[in-house]
Amino acid sequence: MLTDVTALTLARVQFAFTVSFHFIFPAFSIGLASYLAVLEGLWLKTGKSLYLDLFKYWLKIFAIAFAMGVVSGIVMSYQFGTNWAVFSDKAGGVIGPLMAYEVLTAFFLEAGFLGVMLFGMKKVGPRLHYAATLMVALGTFISAFWILSVNSWMQTPQGYVVSPDGRLLPGPSWLPIIFNPSFPYRLVHTVIAAYLTTAFVVGAVGAWHLLQDRANLHARKMFSMAMWMAALVAPVQILAGDMHGLNTLEHQPAKVMAMEGHYQSHPDGAPLYLFGIPDDAKQQLDYAVGIPKVSSLILKHDPNAPLAGLDTIPRDRQPPVKIVFWSFRIMVGLGFLMLGLGLWSLLARWRKRLYDWPMLHRAALLMGPSGFIAVIAGWITTEVGRQPFTVYGILRTAQSASPLAAPAVAASLAAFVLVYFALFGIGTWYILRLMSHPPHVGERGVASTERAPIRTAGITPGPTQNPGPEVGREPLPGAAE
Amino acid sequence: MAVNVDLTTIWAFIIAFAVFMYVVMDGFDLGIGILFPTFRRGDERSQAMNAIAPVWDGNETWLVLGGGGLFAAFPLAYAVILPATYPLAIAMLLGLIFRGVAFEFRWRDPRHELFWDFAFFFGSLIAAMTQGMILGALLQGIAVEGRSYAGGWLDWLSPYSLLTGIGVVIGYTLLGASFLAMKVTGRAEEHAYRLAHKAGIATLALLTAVSLATPFLFRQYWDRWFEWPSVLIVAQVPLLSAILFFALFRSIAKRRRYRPFLLSLGVFALGMAGLGISMWPYVVPGALTIWDAAAPERSQVFMLVGVAIIMPIILAYTAWAYWVFRGKVAEEGYH
Numbered sequence: 063m064l065t066d067v068t069a070l071t072l073a074r075v076q077f078a079f080t081v082s083f084h085f086i087f088p089a090f091s092i093g094l095a096s097y098l099a100v101l102e103g104l105w106l107k108t109g110k111s112l113y114l115d116l117f118k119y120w121l122k123i124f125a126i127a128f129a130m131g132v133v134s135g136i137v138m139s140y141q142f143g144t145n146w147a148v149f150s151d152k153a154g155g156v157i158g159p160l161m162a163y164e165v166l167t168a169f170f171l172e173a174g175f176l177g178v179m180l181f182g183m184k185k186v187g188p189r190l191h192y193a194a195t196l197m198v199a200l201g202t203f204i205s206a207f208w209i210l211s212v213n214s215w216m217q218t219p220q221g222y223v224v225s226p227d228g229r230l231l232p233g234p235s236w237l238p239i240i241f242n243p244s245f246p247y248r249l250v251h252t253v254i255a256a257y258l259t260t261a262f263v264v265g266a267v268g269a270w271h272l273l274q275d276r277a278n279l280h281a282r283k284m285f286s287m288a289m290w291m292a293a294l295v296a297p298v299q300i301l302a303g304d305m306h307g308l309n310t311l312e313h314q315p316a317k318v319m320a321m322e323g324h325y326q327s328h329p330d331g332a333p334l335y336l337f338g339i340p341d342d343a344k345q346q347l348d349y350a351v352g353i354p355k356v357s358s359l360i361l362k363h364d365p366n367a368p369l370a371g372l373d374t375i376p377r378d379r380q381p382p383v384k385i386v387f388w389s390f391r392i393m394v395g396l397g398f399l400m401l402g403l404g405l406w407s408l409l410a411r412w413r414k415r416l417y418d419w420p421m422l423h424r425a426a427l428l429m430g431p432s433g434f435i436a437v438i439a440g441w442i443t444t445e446v447g448r449q450p451f452t453v454y455g456i457l458r459t460a461q462s463a464s465p466l467a468a469p470a471v472a473a474s475l476a477a478f479v480l481v482y483f484a485l486f487g488i489g490t491w492y493i494l495r496l497m498s499h500p501p502h503v504g505e506r507g508v509a510s511t512e513r514a515p516i517r518t519a520g521i522t523p524g525p526t527q528n529p530g531p532e533v534g535r536e537p538l539p540g541a542a543e
Numbered sequence: 544m545a546v547n548v549d550l551t552t553i554w555a556f557i558i559a560f561a562v563f564m565y566v567v568m569d570g571f572d573l574g575i576g577i578l579f580p581t582f583r584r585g586d587e588r589s590q591a592m593n594a595i596a597p598v599w600d601g602n603e604t605w606l607v608l609g610g611g612g613l614f615a616a617f618p619l620a621y622a623v624i625l626p627a628t629y630p631l632a633i634a635m636l637l638g639l640i641f642r643g644v645a646f647e648f649r650w651r652d653p654r655h656e657l658f659w660d661f662a663f664f665f666g667s668l669i670a671a672m673t674q675g676m677i678l679g680a681l682l683q684g685i686a687v688e689g690r691s692y693a694g695g696w697l698d699w700l701s702p703y704s705l706l707t708g709i710g711v712v713i714g715y716t717l718l719g720a721s722f723l724a725m726k727v728t729g730r731a732e733e734h735a736y737r738l739a740h741k742a743g744i745a746t747l748a749l750l751t752a753v754s755l756a757t758p759f760l761f762r763q764y765w766d767r768w769f770e771w772p773s774v775l776i777v778a779q780v781p782l783l784s785a786i787l788f789f790a791l792f793r794s795i796a797k798r799r800r801y802r803p804f805l806l807s808l809g810v811f812a813l814g815m816a817g818l819g820i821s822m823w824p825y826v827v828p829g830a831l832t833i834w835d836a837a838a839p840e841r842s843q844v845f846m847l848v849g850v851a852i853i854m855p856i857i858l859a860y861t862a863w864a865y866w867v868f869r870g871k872v873a874e875e876g877y878h
Contacts, residue, residue, distance in 0.1 A: 126647045132600055133643035137636045139607050142614060143625030144632050151690055154618025155839045159846045162615035165608045166849050170857045173604045174864050177597030185867050225839075227690075232841045464626040470696045474633040481637050485644055492651040 070463045072471040073145040076478060078445075080137050082438055083482050087131030089437045092206055092253065093260025094124045095199035097287075102195050106188060115280055115505035120264070123496050125180055130489050132173075134482070145471065149452050149462035155231045156222055156239060157212045164208035172201030206253055214245035216453050217444070218313045230453065243313055247306040248444075254299045255440065258400060259433025261291035265403075266430025267497045269423035280501035282417050285426070289416070293404035300397055304360070310447075311361055314454060316375045317447030320386040322357050323347045324371040331355040332369035340383040345372065381449045389442040396436040403429050550844065551837045554616040555826070557850060561612050563815050565605035566674075567718060567808055572599045574719020576642055576667025577712060578738055579660060587731040588660065593872045594726035596646055601861055603639070615846055619690060620826040620836040626692040627685040628677045628699050635673035641666030668712065675711025679704030682821070683760050687830040703756055710749040714811065717742040721795075721803035728871050739803050740795045747788050750814065754781065757821060761828060764821045777820050784813045 098120055105113035139161070142150045150158075178186060178194035186194070221238030222230045232239060268285030271278050311318045319325075323335045325345045333352035340347055355365035362369070372380050403425055410416045448454055452462045572595050582588045595602075614621040625632055645663035649656055680699035687693055720739035727735060758765040768777055787809045794802035824832045837843065 126651070129600075129643055129647040132603070133640040136603070136607060136639060140610055140625065140632060140636060143610070143621045144629055147622035147626045147691060150614060151619050151622040154614055154621065155842045158611070158615030158618055158838060159842045159849075162608075162611050162846050163849055165604065165611045166853045166857065169604045169607055170601065170861070173601040174857070174860045176600050177864050178867055181597045182867050231839045232845070234841075236841075236845055464622075464629075465691050465693075466626055466629060467696050470629055474629070477633065477637060481640060485640060489644060489648065492648060495651075 069466050069468040069471050070460060072468060072475055073463050073466070074459065076145060076471060076475045077141060079475070080134065080141060080478055080482070082441065083486060084131065084134040084138050085437065085441055086434055087127050087134060088202065088205070089256045089259045089434065090263065091124060091128050091131050092202040092256035093258070094120060094127065095195075095202045096257065097260055097264065098124060099192075099195050099199040102192050106192055111503070112279060112283060115501060115503060116284060118505040119280070119501040121180070123493050126489055126493050126496075128176065130486055134486070137478070144474075145464050145466070146452070146462050147464035149457065152228065152457055152462070153216075153230050153453055155229060157215060159232075159236075160208055160212045160215070160240065164205055164212075168201045168205035168208060171204065172198050175201070203253070206256070207249060210249045210252055211240050211242070211245050214248045215239055215242045217248075217448055218242045218244040219453050219456060230456065244306075244309050247302070247309045251299070251302045251306045251440075254295060254302055255433065255437050257291065258295055258299060259437055261288045261295065262400065262426075262429050262431075262433045264288040265292060265426045269426035270497070271500045272417060273420060273423050273427070274500065276417050278500055284501070285423075286416060289404065289407035289426070292400060293408050296397065296401040296404045300401060303394075303397065308361065314447065315370065316372065316380060317386065317444070318361065319370070319372045319375070320381045320383045320447055321390040321443060322361075323350070323383065323387045324357070324369060325383070326373055327369065327371040328358070329368045331366045332357040332361075334360065338387070340387050342380070342383055379450065381447050386443055386447045389439040389446070392439040393436050393443060396432045396439070399429065400432060400436075550840060550847070551833050553847065554837070554843055555824075555833045558609065558612050558616060559815065559819060561605055561609040563812070565602070565609050566815070567811050568602035568605055569599070570715045570811070571595070571718040571722040571804075572602055573642070573667040573671045574715035574717065574742075575723060576663050576719075577671060577716050578719050578723075579664045579667070581738065582731060582734065584656075584660075586729070587727075587734070590727045590731050590872055591723055592646065592649065592663070594723060597868045598864060599643075599646060601864065603643070616838050616843060617826055617833065617836040618838055620831055622690070623685060623687055623692050623827055623831065623836075624677075624681060627694060628680050629696055631673040631677050631680065631699055635670050635677070638666040638669030638673065642670060671712045671715045672708045675708035676704040678711065679707030682707070682757060682828060684829040685827050687827065703760065706749070706756060707753055710753050713742060713745045713749050714814075717746045717807050718804070718811070721807045725800055725804055726872050736795055736798055736803075740792070743788065743791050743795065746810070750784070750810075754817065763828070767820055780813050780817050780820065784810060787813065
C-alpha cells in the first residue's frame with residue numbers, strides 16, 4: 063500500500079515538473095512568434111531594415127526556445143499514457159480527440175512552416191516567408207486554443223456521459239465540451255500572459271542594451287515596443303484575471319477559497335488576506351493580516367456579501383491550501399508590478415525620458431523574468447487548486463495513475479530532472495548569450511559572426527553600430543540581406 | 544482474415560499510416576544521427592545536419608500524431624502499451640530531447656561542437672533502439688488484466704525485442720544514408736552511397752532474422768504466414784521485398800540519385816504490410832483487438848472529419864516545405 067502511494071506521489075511530482083518546465087517555452091514562443099510576425103510585417107510595410115534586423119535578432123532566440131518547447135512537449139504528449147494510463151482510459155474518449163485536433167491543426171502547421179521561417183528567406187522571398195512566419199504564429203495560437211480547451215474541460219467538465227463501466231464518453235455535441243464554462247476565460251488569460259511574458263523579456267533585453275548604449279536605435283525600438291505592450295496589456299490582463307476568478311468562484315468555489323485562504327465561511331463580508339500561513343490540519347490561517355470586506359467586494363462586488371469557506375467542503379475534497387494561497391499571491395503581485403512598470407514607462411514617455419532614465423531601465427531588466435514566474439505561479443494555482451481531482455468532481459487523481467512500481471517512476475523522474483536541468487539550462491544559457499549581444503545593423507547569426515566577421519553593404523559592424531544619436535534616424539536601406 | 548470496413552478499421556489504417564509516416568520520415572533523421580560520427584568534422588557534418596534541419600521538426604510531429612491518434616482512437620491500447628514499455632518510452636523521449644536540441648545548440652557553441660555531435664548521435668541511437676524494442680515488446684505480447692497492464696516493468700526485455708531494436712537501428716541507417724546520398728555533395732556523397740550499401744546488407748540480414756523469428760511468437764502469426772491457401776497472397780510480401788532489395792543494391796552501385804531512397808521506403812512499406820498481416824485485427828497481440836480498444840463512436844467520427852479535411856492540407860504544405868529545400872544542401876543555414 064505504501065508503494066502505491068509513493069508511485070502516485072512520484073508520478074504527480076514528475077508531471078508537475080515536466081509540465082512546469084515545458085510551459086515556460088510555449089509561454090515565451092506564443093508571444094515571440096507574434097512579435098516576429100509584427101516585426102516582419104513592419105519591415106515589409108515600411109521597408110525599414112531596422113525591423114528586419116530586430117526580426118533576425120529575435121528569430122535566433124525563437125529557434126532555440128521553440129526547439130526546447132517541441133522536445134519537452136513530446137514528453138507531455140506521452141506522459142498521459144506512461145504515468146496516467148487509467149486517466150487515459152477513462153477520459154480518453156473526450157480529451158483524446160481534442161488533443162488529436164491540436165496535433166492536426168497546430169503542431170503540423172508550426173513544424174511545417176518553421177523550416178521555411180528559419181532557413182527559407184532566400185529560397186522563397188520575403189512575401190512567402192512572411193506567410194510562413196504568420197502560419198507559425200497562428201500555429202502557436204491554435205495550439206493554445208486546443209490544449210486550454212482540454213485543460214479547461216478537466217477543470218469544468220460538461221457535455222459528457224458516464225458509461226456503465228465508469229468511462230467518460232462524449233455526449234451528443236462536441237461544442238459544450240470544447241467551449242466549456244471556464245475555457246474562454248482561461249484562453250484569454252493565458253494568451254495575454256504569454257504576450258506579457260514575451261514583452262517583459264524583450265523589454266529587459268532592450269533595457270540592458272540601453273544601459274550599455276542609450277543611442278542604440280535597435281535597443282530603443284524594442285524597449286519602446288515592449289513598454290507599449292506592458293502599459294496597454296497589463297491592465298487588460300488584470301481585468302481578464304478578475305473575470306477568470308469570478309468564473310472560478312462559480313464553478314470551482316473550493317479553489318477560490320484556497321486562493322483567498324478562507325477556511326471559515328464569512329456570512330457578512332469576507333476580508334482580503336494579504337498575508338497568513340495556511341494550516342490545513344487545523345483548518346485555519348495563522349498570523350492572518352487582512353483588509354475587512356475586500357474579498358467580498360472583489361468576488362461579489364458587494365462588501366457585505368456572504369462568502370462560503372472551506373468548512374463547507376468535505377476535507378477529502380479540499381485542495382492543499384498552502385500552495386494555492388502563495389502561488390496566487392505571487393502571480394497577482396507580479397501582475398501589479400507589471401502594471402506599475404507599464405505606467406512608469408508612460409510617465410517616461412510623457413517626460414521624454416524613455417531612453418535616458420537608467421532607473422526605469424534597471425527596473426525593466428529586473429522584471430525580465432517576471433512573466434515566466436507569474437505564468438508558472440498561475441499554472442500552479444489553477445492546477446493544484448483543482449486537486450484532489452484530475453477531472454474536477456468526477457475522477458480523482460489517486461484513481462488516475464498507471465499501475466507502475468515506485469522504482470520505475472522514481473528512476474524516470476530522476477532522469478527527467480537531470481536531463482532537463484542540464485539541457486534546458488544550457489539552452490537558457492545560449493539564449494542569454496544571444497541576448498547579451500547588442501542588436502545591430504545587418505543583423506546576422508551569432509555563429510557566423512563568431513566564425514567570420516561579416517561586412518554588408520559597406521557597413522562594418524563595430525563596437526557602436528548605430529549611425530547616430532538622433533532619434534528616428536533609420537539605418538541605411540539595403541543594410542541587410 | 545476478412546476486413547470489414549467500419550469506423551474502427553478506418554482508424555486502424557489511419558494510425559498505421561501515421562506510424563508509417565513517422566517511421567520513414569523521422570527514420571531518415573535518426574539514421575543520419577546514428578551515422579553522424581562516420582562523417583568528417585566540418586563541412587561534411589554540417590551538410591549532413593543541414594540536409595534535415597528544416598524538416599526534422601515536421602517529421603517528428605508524426606510521432607505525436609501516432610501517439611496522440613492512438614490515445615484518441617484507441618485509448619485503451621495507449622493505456623496498456625505505454626505502462627508496459629515504460630522504461631523504453633521514457634528512454635525514447637529523453638533520446639529525442641538530446642537529438643532535438645542538438646540541431647540548435649550545435650551552432651551556438653563551436654567549442655562544444657563535439658559534445659553536441661555526440662548528443663545528436665547518441666540521442667538518435669537511443670530513440671531508434673527503443674522504438675524497435677517497443678515494437679518487439681508489442682509483437683511478443685503484453686499481459687493485460689481487465690483494462691490495464693498486468694505485467695512486470697521489465698517484461699519488454701527479451702532476445703526478440705533486442706533483435707527488433709537492432710533491426711530498427713539498422714533499417715534507419717539505410718533510410719538515412721540513402722537520403723543523404725540525394726542531398727549532400729563531395730566526399731560526403733560518396734561516403735553516403737557506401738554507407739547505404741553496407742546498411743542495405745545489414746537491413747536485409749536483420750529483416751530476415753526478424754521475419755524468421757516472429758512466426759514462432761504466436762500461433763496466429765504462424766497461421767497467417769503459412770496457412771494454405773492464404774500463403775499464396777502473403778508470400779508476395781517477402782518476394783517483393785527480395786526484388787526491392789535487388790533493385791536497391793543495383794541503384795546504389797549505379798549511384799542513382801533518388802532511387803536508393805525510394806526503394807528503401809518501399810522496403811519499409813513492405814515491412815509495415817508484413818506487420819499488419821501478423822497483427823490484424825489486434826492492436827495489442829493476444830490481448831486487445833482494435834474493437835476492444837476503440838474509442839466511442841462519437842470520438843472517432845469527430846476526429847475523422849478533422850483528418851479527412853486537414854490531412855490533405857498537411858500533406859500539401861509538408862510537400863511544399865520539402866520542395867522549398869529541394870536539391871543538394873549547401874553548408875549554410877539561418878545560423
